[in-house]
Amino acid sequence: MPKFPPCSACGLPFSSQFIQLAGHVRHGAEIPTYLCPRCSHGTTATPDQSAPNRVTAAYRTRVYGDHEHAALLEDDRGQFAEPDVEQEALVRRRRVQDVVQALALVPRDRPHRIMHVGCREGRLLEQLSTQIAATTIGLEPWTPWCDEARRRGVHAEAVTAEDVAPFADPDERLDLIVEHHLLEHLDQPRAHLRRLHRLLADDGVLIIEVPNLLRAYGRLETRFLQEHHRQVFTSRSLATACMRAGFSPLHIDRGANLRIFCQKSHDPSERSQVFHGANADDVFQAVWSNEARLTVKQALAKTGATDAVLELVASTHARCRWAPGRADIALEAAVALERADRYGEAATWLRESLLDRHDGEVAAMLRRIEWIERSRRGPRRRRVVTLPLAPAGAPPRLPALAAMIN
Numbered sequence: 414m415p416k417f418p419p420c421s422a423c424g425l426p427f428s429s430q431f432i433q434l435a436g437h438v439r440h441g442a443e444i445p446t447y448l449c450p451r452c453s454h455g456t457t458a459t460p461d462q463s464a465p466n467r468v469t470a471a472y473r474t475r476v477y478g479d480h481e482h483a484a485l486l487e488d489d490r491g492q493f494a495e496p497d498v499e500q501e502a503l504v505r506r507r508r509v510q511d512v513v514q515a516l517a518l519v520p521r522d523r524p525h526r527i528m529h530v531g532c533r534e535g536r537l538l539e540q541l542s543t544q545i546a547a548t549t550i551g552l553e554p555w556t557p558w559c560d561e562a563r564r565r566g567v568h569a570e571a572v573t574a575e576d577v578a579p580f581a582d583p584d585e586r587l588d589l590i591v592e593h594h595l596l597e598h599l600d601q602p603r604a605h606l607r608r609l610h611r612l613l614a615d616d617g618v619l620i621i622e623v624p625n626l627l628r629a630y631g632r633l634e635t636r637f638l639q640e641h642h643r644q645v646f647t648s649r650s651l652a653t654a655c656m657r658a659g660f661s662p663l664h665i666d667r668g669a670n671l672r673i674f675c676q677k678s679h680d681p682s683e684r685s686q687v688f689h690g691a692n693a694d695d696v697f698q699a700v701w702s703n704e705a706r707l708t709v710k711q712a713l714a715k716t717g718a719t720d721a722v723l724e725l726v727a728s729t730h731a732r733c734r735w736a737p738g739r740a741d742i743a744l745e746a747a748v749a750l751e752r753a754d755r756y757g758e759a760a761t762w763l764r765e766s767l768l769d770r771h772d773g774e775v776a777a778m779l780r781r782i783e784w785i786e787r788s789r790r791g792p793r794r795r796r797v798v799t800l801p802l803a804p805a806g807a808p809p810r811l812p813a814l815a816a817m818i819n
């Protein structure tokens with residue numbers, strides 16, 4: 414059994430019960446990710462530091478303030494991602510709403526005290542300053558971003574949360590701590606959360622946002638499981654990590670990103686609890702059925718609905734143990750066949766999809782395709798058509814049916 418650290422979210426020691434989600438090879442080194450059987454959290458191994466030429470090459474364009482704080486500047490092909498301005502504006506607006514909602518839980522007769530950990534260029538705090546009266550501070554250890562935040566008029570410090578000394582006076586503690594897409598980069602997320610716990614007022618609110626493993630987009634190993642994503646969160650594991658650091662989850666939003674709102678827990682037993690949610694085997698099945706769907710989709714897009722690819726689709730579909738994943742694979746086949754005007758086969762795959770997951774849109778698509786298929790065959794041929802999915806053998810007789818109903 415390989416040597417591997419305990420679960421970063423709940424602390425369960427590594428054992429053969431952990432499920433290997435992936436073992437991707439980067440710069441010649443294998444960097445495995447294991448799912449915890451207790452809280453479904455994914456922990457990615459630390460790259461072998463004794464092989465700097467192989468592994469740290471991946472870090473050369475990234476800036477690490479210290480071992481626990483990373484800022485990603487460009488992707489692995491050396492490309493800077495084009496920002497989608499519309500999407501960015503939506504995200505910013507939603508983050509401002511989050512802050513406003515959280516502050517409503519912390520009534521004060523003085524301006525609120527807010528800290529944005531990993532504030533980058535300070536855009537959130539800049540926007541907040543126009544909407545609410547609050548004392549704000551941004552932490553951004555990468556100095557170019559920190560300087561940009563200051564240029565925008567934000568009070569920013571080029572340090573990490575670990576550098577901030579606990580407040581001597583409890584009244585100085587923070588009413589709200591906000592952190593976006595930072596926790597997944599850390600080696601010790603619970604230690605970091607405990608640090609935030611000490612900085613937060615007793616009735617203060619913590620907002621954390623991280624990527625959601627169960628809403629992974631694109632290829633898992635190239636888009637999601639990367640060595641700078643040390644922590645792979647499900648809603649269950651994020652809530653568990655927060656509880657074990659002394660927080661009590663108030664609300665979790667499970668979109669493409671997970672957003673959790675917490676307050677300090679007043680129940681010591683919460684520190685040893687595991688939050689409810691999907692078990693590790695289901696997470697594994699869900700993630701890998703999405704990978705299988707992507708394989709099928711890419712093959713269908715590349716060569717069209719050839720016999721070879723349809724055979725791949727059928728075998729992948731048969732092997733998939735996750736019903737929603739199977740439904741999606743069947744849909745990919747149906748879409749490709751419909752595109753090739755093969756309506757009869759498309760209808761068969763749509764029926765397969767509906768067996769695994771009821772979906773009104775898919776049912777409507779099936780009705781439309783069946784109608785096209787009927788009109789193509791014309792009234793004369795329609796009389797000899799047999800249903801492709803009719804069960805083998807004679808249908809049960811009426812008394813047998815009556816027995817089944819009763």
Ligand SMILES: [Zn+2]
Nearest residue numbers: 420423449452
């Ligand atoms: Zn765990």
